[in-house]
Amino acid sequence: MPSKSSKSLNNKFFDINDEATKTSNISYYFNLIAIIISLCINFFILYWLIKVEKCKCANIDEGLYLKEWYMFLIVYQILFSIYMIAYNDFEPSGVLYMISTIISLIAFVMIVRLLIYIHKLKEIKCDCGMSVRENIIYYFYIVGYSIALFIILLAILGTLFLHR
Numbered sequence: 001m002p003s004k005s006s007k008s009l010n011n012k013f014f015d016i017n018d019e020a021t022k023t024s025n026i027s028y029y030f031n032l033i034a035i036i037i038s039l040c041i042n043f044f045i046l047y048w049l050i051k052v053e054k055c056k057c058a059n060i061d062e063g064l065y066l067k068e069w070y071m072f073l074i075v076y077q078i079l080f081s082i083y084m085i086a087y088n089d090f091e092p093s094g095v096l097y098m099i100s101t102i103i104s105l106i107a108f109v110m111i112v113r114l115l116i117y118i119h120k121l122k123e124i125k126c127d128c129g130m131s132v133r134e135n136i137i138y139y140f141y142i143v144g145y146s147i148a149l150f151i152i153l154l155a156i157l158g159t160l161f162l163h164r
Helices: 004-014 017-053 066-087 095-123 131-162
Strands: none
Touching: 017 066, 017 131, 066 095, 095 131
């Protein structure tokens, strides 16, 4: 008669779902960390926008609605995160996918507007004691977009040369 420990060991050995569960847990924690990092970045940008808004030289047209957008984005991300965590569903589908796509496109436009705003502030030499935060945001997005564009370029070149 096999012992209880060898029986559980045999069941674990033949359990196919055990590896899928580990992968699912890793994916869950990765998505959770990505959400937290994204929220931290958006809070950092919103904090900078609120602080720089008090400066007279920062009231230019390029900064219009940036603060409001980041407030909305943070609320949206929190609500979306609560939904994803509650239902353990990190793959948006249906209407949620369409809403996420639209918000992603608007976010892209607003990030470009933020970069233009920061660039204009640098041009008019509006410092207001926020230049370190401003540079962190500016170069973070410049480097991020450069890496993304490089990956897209590599993907396009890869598909062109692989299909010949």
